[in-house]
Amino acid sequence: MKKVILLFAWLLCICTLLSAQSANYKVVFDMTSKDSIDQKAVIRWITEVITANPDAQTEVVMFGMGTALALKEKSLVADAVTKLAANKNVAFKICSIAMKNQHVDAKDLVPGVQIVPDGIYEIISRQRDGWGYIKVSH
Numbered sequence: 001m002k003k004v005i006l007l008f009a010w011l012l013c014i015c016t017l018l019s020a021q022s023a024n025y026k027v028v029f030d031m032t033s034k035d036s037i038d039q040k041a042v043i044r045w046i047t048e049v050i051t052a053n054p055d056a057q058t059e060v061v062m063f064g065m066g067t068a069l070a071l072k073e074k075s076l077v078a079d080a081v082t083k084l085a086a087n088k089n090v091a092f093k094i095c096s097i098a099m100k101n102q103h104v105d106a107k108d109l110v111p112g113v114q115i116v117p118d119g120i121y122e123i124i125s126r127q128r129d130g131w132g133y134i135k136v137s138h
Helices: 002-022 036-052 064-070 078-085 096-101 119-128
Strands: 026-031 057-062 090-095 113-116 132-135
Touching: 026 036, 026 064, 026 119, 036 057, 036 064, 036 078, 057 064, 057 119, 064 090, 064 096, 078 090, 090 096, 090 119, 096 113, 113 119, 119 132
Parallel strands: 026 057, 026 132, 057 090, 090 113
Antiparallel strands: none
């Protein structure tokens, strides 16, 4: 009987480990800061995530002052945004409401940045779909 219990416990542990390894890694980053430290941090975090797990899905949603990350003239990491956005599992999305409020045109955006109707709704939608949430802040 002890052998059966030990075998069952061992199988349970193996199944738990295997399911943890195959779990989807999806995270949405909430970017509302124009701070250069935050811009660099979110690029570093995404790079670390996709390096550790190439199948991970990441998305940066920019609204409020966070739109600076997406603007050719204000982003300190524009080249990194363009390079990362080329990865099918990485997305940079900017809120059209914030763009309108700040008089930003699509031509002002760093290549690869996508426009969404509402940044907050985008984040909520991702959370509803089981994505993790990280507020970009230092």
